[in-house]
Amino acid sequence: MAQRGRLVQVMIAAFTAMPQLELPVVSVTPPKPELLAAPSAELLDQLAEESKRLESATPEQIIEWAVSAYFPKLTMATAFGPEGCVILYMLSQIEPRTHVFNLDTGYQFTETLQLRDEIARRYGIEVEMKRPATTVEEYEAHHGGPLYKTNPDQCCFDRKVTVLREAAKGWSAWMSGIRRDQSPDRARAPIVGWDKKFGLVKISPLANWTKNDVWKLITDKNIPYNPLHDQGYTSIGCWPCTRAVLFGEDERAGRWSGTAKTECGLHTQ
Numbered sequence: 001m002a003q004r005g006r007l008v009q010v011m012i013a014a015f016t017a018m019p020q021l022e023l024p025v026v027s028v029t030p031p032k033p034e035l036l037a038a039p040s041a042e043l044l045d046q047l048a049e050e051s052k053r054l055e056s057a058t059p060e061q062i063i064e065w066a067v068s069a070y071f072p073k074l075t076m077a078t079a080f081g082p083e084g085c086v087i088l089y090m091l092s093q094i095e096p097r098t099h100v101f102n103l104d105t106g107y108q109f110t111e112t113l114q115l116r117d118e119i120a121r122r123y124g125i126e127v128e129m130k131r132p133a134t135t136v137e138e139y140e141a142h143h144g145g146p147l148y149k150t151n152p153d154q155c156c157f158d159r160k161v162t163v164l165r166e167a168a169k170g171w172s173a174w175m176s177g178i179r180r181d182q183s184p185d186r187a188r189a190p191i192v193g194w195d196k197k198f199g200l201v202k203i204s205p206l207a208n209w210t211k212n213d214v215w216k217l218i219t220d221k222n223i224p225y226n227p228l229h230d231q232g233y234t235s236i237g238c239w240p241c242t243r244a245v246l247f248g249e250d251e252r253a254g255r256w257s258g259t260a261k262t263e264c265g266l267h268t269q
């Protein structure tokens with residue numbers, strides 16, 4: 001209990017020093033995991049409680065809560081999918097100074113990279129590109145060719161998971177644009193939870209949204225999106241591992257098509 005009391009005091013002091021925000025209707029004491037060496041059972045309980053409470057909140061309210069709780073130690077990862085673009089739009093309204101990064105594997109579509117510039121121009125949010133230690137040329141030379149053809153799990157681990165692990169250092173929480181209805185793996189995603197793979201709190205403001213919800217907001221607010229979506233690419237990752245989907249196929253059927261792989265490893269524990 002003494003530890004909890006100190007935690008609350010530190011958080012109150014931190015909030016007092018922060019810019020005044022219009023707090024979301026949902027507001028309880030948010031935990032600060034960086035104050036703890038490892039997530040305690042108490043912290044995990046607090047996160048579970050927050051997550052449960054935020055189940056009925058809108059994405060904007062969840063982002064406001066995340067900003068209230070963690071900014072400026074809050075970051076967001078985006079691959080510039082429609083969900084990411086929606087969150088970037090919301091962040092531009094709520095706290096545009098929030099740090100955002102992209103895992104630039106070296107295999108991204110040109111259209112994806114161009115979207116980064118459009119987002120910066122439109123919303124003033126400069127997405128930082130986080131890159132692996134090796135260039136694509138060095139990586140392929142080291143492995144005797146493109147690893148995505150022979151061992152995509154290793155390729156994703158080296159060029160995404162390892163990079164996110166590095167990028168996560170120093171932050172308290174990260175946001176992602178995953179939706180529960182995207183895949184069975186994502187169906188279990190909490191709104192807020194401890195991400196043990198990367199060692200920080202993970203927030204998924206769009207967990208309860210559908211694809212239609214996302215595209216309605218994009219249309220209503222004229223939010224920029226990847227033009228490849230208009231060519232049948234419903235989910236866009238690296239170009240070697242992405243194809244357009246056929247009518248009636250699942251929205252993620254174009255990712256690692258023809259293999260059993262369905263996730264890059266960022267959103268699985």
Ligand code: SF4
Pocket residue numbers: 105107147148151152153155156157159160237238239240241264
């Ligand atoms: S999506 Fe494909 S190219 Fe990109 S990191 Fe994974 S295996 Fe490599």
